[in-house]
Amino acid sequence: GPMSLRVRASKGVHLVVGRDRLAGETGLILRTETSVLFVIPWGSHWIIGTTDTDWNLDRAHPAASSADIDYLLGQVNRVLSRPLHREDIEGVYAGLRPLLAGESDATSRLSREHAVVTPAPGLVLVAGGKYTTYRVMGADAVDTATAGMAGVPASRTARLPLIGARSFPDRRMLAQRYEVALPLVDSLLSRYGDRVGELLDLMADRPTLSRPLPGGAGHLAVEVHYAVAAEGALHLDDVLTRRTRISVQTPDRGLACAEPVVTLMGEVLGWTPAVREREIEHYRARVAAELESQRMPNDRTADAARLGAPDVRGGA
Ligand SMILES: Cc1cc2nc3c(=O)[nH]c(=O)nc-3n(C[C@H](O)[C@H](O)[C@H](O)COP(=O)(O)OP(=O)(O)OC[C@H]3O[C@@H](n4cnc5c(N)ncnc54)[C@H](O)[C@@H]3O)c2cc1C
Known part of the structure; x- marks a missing residue:
C-alpha cells in the first residue's frame, strides 16, 4: 500500500437558530449546487449546515466568515416562507473535516x-x-x-457499548424514587443515559445543584458540577462549548452564565478569585473574536480576527 497519507482540511460551518424560527416539525435535506444542506431539529433549536470549503489557515480554531453565514442563510431561505435573518442566529460553529486528499480539487468531492x-x-x-x-x-x-x-x-x-449506553433506566421509576418531574428525568436521560442516577444522587445531596443555570439554555447546575467531577472539564470553555453546547444555544453565546459556571467549577477545582476571573476573561475574548470573525468578508480576514483570542491552555 501507500507509504504515507495526505490529508486536506475542509471547513464546515453550521448555524443554530431557535426552534420557533421555523414552522416545521421534521428535518429537511436540501440539494445545493455542490452538495446538500441539512436543517436538523435539535431540542429547542434547529441546526442548519453545512458549508464545505478548503481551509489552509489556523487549524486549532477554524473561523466562520460572513460569506459562510450568508451562503447558509441564502440556501435555507430558498425554501422558507418566513426567511431567516442574521438576528435569528444564536450560534455559529465551524469544524474541519480531515479528508484524504485525492484527485479532486473540490473538498465536497473528496472521499x-x-x-x-x-x-x-x-x-x-x-x-x-x-x-x-x-x-x-x-x-x-x-x-x-x-x-x-x-x-x-x-x-x-x-x-x-458507549459510556451511558449499557442499559436504559426506567424513567418513571427514577422520577418516583428521586421525587422529580418526568421531563427532567427525560432530559437528563437523553444527555447521560445510564449515568443519570449519578446526577440525581448529586441533586439529592445538594438541592442547589437542581437549579437551572441562569442564561444556561435549560441546563442545570448539576451538569456543570458533573462535567468537572466526572467528565474531565478543566476550563470554562470545556463546559460551555464541549460538555454542554450552551455557547451555541444562547444569543449571548453563554456569557450570562459564565459567572455562575466558574463558581460551580471553582468549588470542585479549588479556583481562587483570580483564576475564576482569568477563565471568564478568556471566554469573553473568545466570544468577541468569534463574533468579529463572523463579520469578516472572507476566510483570510475571519482567520485574522479569530486569532485575536489566545487559547486558554496556552501555546498555539
Ligand atoms: C463540518 C463537519 C461535518 C461533519 N459531518 C459528518 C457527518 O455527516 N457524518 C459523520 O459521520 N461525520 C461527520 N463529521 C465528522 C465527525 O464530526 C468527526 O468524525 C467526529 O466528531 C470525531 O470525533 P472525535 O471525538 O474523534 O473528535 P472531536 O469531535 O473533534 O473531539 C475532540 C475534542 O477534543 C477537544 N480538544 C482538542 N485538543 C484539546 C486539548 N488540548 N485539551 C482539551 N480538549 C481538546 C476539541 O475541542 C474537541 O472538542 C463532520 C465533521 C465536520 C467538521
Missing part, C-alpha cells in the same frame, strides 16, 4: 473514507474517516497494529 497505512514497521497511521464509521476505523487501525502478534484477538469495539 469520507478512511485509510490505514504502515509506513515503517511498528508505525501505523490512520486518517480520514468520520463519526458514523469510527468503530470500523478503530478496528482497522488496531487490527493492523496487532496483525502478526501472537494471541492478540481481533478488535472487539463492535460489542462495546
